[in-house]
Amino acid sequence: MQLIVVIILFVLYDTHIRSVPFISIALDRFLRGAGFDFIFYFRAVERWDGDVSEKGFSFKNGVAINPEVKKVEDYSTTDRARFEKMDEKERLEEVYKFEKPFPEVNVTPQVRQEGFEAFVTTDDHLMHLTGIAKDQNGTKYYITKNSWGTERNTFGGYLNMSDSFVRAKTIYIMVHKDAIPKAIKSKLGI
Numbered sequence: 001m002q003l004i005v006v007i008i009l010f011v012l013y014d015t016h017i018r019s020v021p022f023i024s025i026a027l028d029r030f031l032r033g034a035g036f037d038f039i040f041y042f043r044a045v046e047r048w049d050g051d052v053s054e055k056g057f058s059f060k061n062g063v064a065i066n067p068e069v070k071k072v073e074d075y076s077t078t079d080r081a082r083f084e085k086m087d088e089k090e091r092l093e094e095v096y097k098f099e100k101p102f103p104e105v106n107v108t109p110q111v112r113q114e115g116f117e118a119f120v121t122t123d124d125h126l127m128h129l130t131g132i133a134k135d136q137n138g139t140k141y142y143i144t145k146n147s148w149g150t151e152r153n154t155f156g157g158y159l160n161m162s163d164s165f166v167r168a169k170t171i172y173i174m175v176h177k178d179a180i181p182k183a184i185k186s187k188l189g190i
Contacts, residue, residue, distance in 0.1 A: 048144065051169040052125040059146055060153050061098040064161040066105045066168050069095060074103040101135050104164035115168060123171045133160055142166055
């Protein structure tokens, strides 16, 4: 069995970008606990680089999701009964109406790796992560400012990217080195 190592890159920089070192950290390690969320308290995430070519990315609807449509066990009783009668294509059509939240894929390193190897996840857009929100089901979303203009959606150019979407579609994150928690800096030797 091949060991699958998936990394997330984030850049450390001073006020002047000269030589830009990259540090590789396993995605789960970075997103787990206070590391990633801690950085938001300092408004220090400068850039998120990832894949926005997925059907689950809808700037118009102000949301990016990574829906789970193969397994319906986590769906509410009403949705589950309805979804069990549908094939996968019909389920996706329902979810991509963006009318309400649905369960999302549990993104593991293997899921990420498969996306990269199949070229399903590609590096195609930079955006600015600005905060964190939760929906009525407690799903975490990263509030994201897009560069496509404030008139192209009814959310002033912002959208909410689900935790599952971010885990699956992140290529790298750029942050200021002073925003990295001391415990993480110490482990990285910086």
